[in-house]
Amino acid sequence: MxxxxxxxxxxxxxxxxxxxxxxxxxxxxxxxxxxxxxxxxxxxxxxxxxxxxxHPVMIKALNKQSKILIQAGPHACTPPQLQLAELLVKTSCLDRVFFCNSGAEANEGAVKLARRYGKLKLSGAYEIITTFNSFHGRTLAMTAATGQPHYQDPYQPLPAGFKNVAYNDIDAIKSATTRDTCAVMLEPVQGEGGVNIPDEGYLKAARQWCNEKGILLILDEIQTGIGRLGTMFGYEQFGIEPDILTLAKGLGGGVPIGAFLAKEKCAVFAPGDHGSTFGSNPLMCATAIAVMKYIIKNDxxxxxxxxxxxxxxxxxxxxxxxxxxxxxxxxxxxxxxxxxxxxxxxxxxxxxxxxxxxxxxxxxxxxxxxxxxxxxxxxxxxxxxxxxxxxxxxxxxxxxxxx
Ligand SMILES: Cc1ncc(COP(=O)(O)O)c(C=O)c1O
Structure with missing residues (x-):
């Protein structure tokens, strides 16, 4: 060319x-x-x-599924969707799964779920605390969540409801928490921010604070999840469990798929609350199953x-x-x-x-x-x-x- x-x-x-x-x-x-x-x-x-x-296992899965069913839409379940959801739940500490197409979309969904939880269980609390140097995606809301002014400034005004505070500073999270806070959203290790590893104890302290306040801890593992940090999920290395977890990137190994997972207590969506035309696309789900199974089987x-x-x-x-x-x-x-x-x-x-x-x-x-x-x-x-x-x-x- x-x-x-x-x-x-x-x-x-x-x-x-x-x-x-x-x-x-x-x-x-x-x-x-x-x-x-x-x-x-x-x-x-x-x-x-x-x-x-x-990778041959991806090619095989793509070939096989492309001859069976490529797209179903949100009105029907498919075997790859259900099998991948089961695999993710059995591998993680979370209970329910929603599939989408990218990292930003997974985080958007996670934030919507936290806001729904805030409306139903926390007297309408809606605010999410995120950190400087984080990266959560390029949609308008995720630009507001991403604590990097150079991504935010060209697009002001941004959606309200996000407070960016210092990373690796539990007191900053504590000071920013109000009656309006429904969740704290963190990357276990900041990737796009420059590979920033928090001090031992930061994530545990954040978990403890969320427990104390009855608010949710969302971990954005779009970059760190599915083996990148040396364990299937990054949270395993920090001795904590999130209430909501987001994944994308390595989940599909190269095909566009994202997901957010939640504990049962905050899986509060009702029919009509959220959706995606291509989310749960069987071709992507079948490929992600092949990727995950290979990762598990071959350590x-x-x-x-x-x-x-x-x-x-x-x-x-x-x-x-x-x-x-x-x-x-x-x-x-x-x-x-x-x-x-x-x-x-x-x-x-x-x-x-x-x-x-x-x-x-x-x-x-x-x-x-x-x-x-x-x-x-x-x-x-x-x-x-x-x-x-x-x-x-x-x-x-x-x-x-x-x-
Ligand atoms: C931690 C994290 N969250 C979200 C995103 C956004 O993902 P996507 O580009 O698939 O929307 C990225 C992408 O780099 C990321 O590293």
Missing amino acids: KNWQELERKYLFNNVERLPILMVKGQGARVWDENGKKYLDFVGGWAVCSLGHC VAGNAMRGMACSVYGSQYLLEGLKKLQSKYPFINEVHGRGLLAVIEFKQEISNSVRMACLENGLLVNSVKPDAIRIMPPLTIGKQEIDEALGIFDKVFPKLKIQ
């Missing part, structure tokens, strides 16, 4: 800075551009391709844990490698991560140069902040791929022009 950049300029919105490559093929942890150049993909479809690209979450260090479970492979780079290159300020979600923080705003130099050398990484590179590869990667990525960083770093 020779004129693809012309087509991009002419037909697509200029809403994101895209890479100067046309991605045409993916297999495992690799993708290829239109010239046949191969890249090691440590972005993984934006923390989505849990099993890598075009893929355990692979994510071994692949990278985690303060709970001890030092592991990728983070050790990143730490070695940190000790070699003084312009690296800090490296940290959990499971297969990690960040390299620099002392200067050089992340875009690093991203482009890595691209040149066959590695895709994400410039999550001007001074930080985020790594979120497929959960199935092995030692050889980690070594290769570390080798590319080691090749790229000495050539950077650092002032």
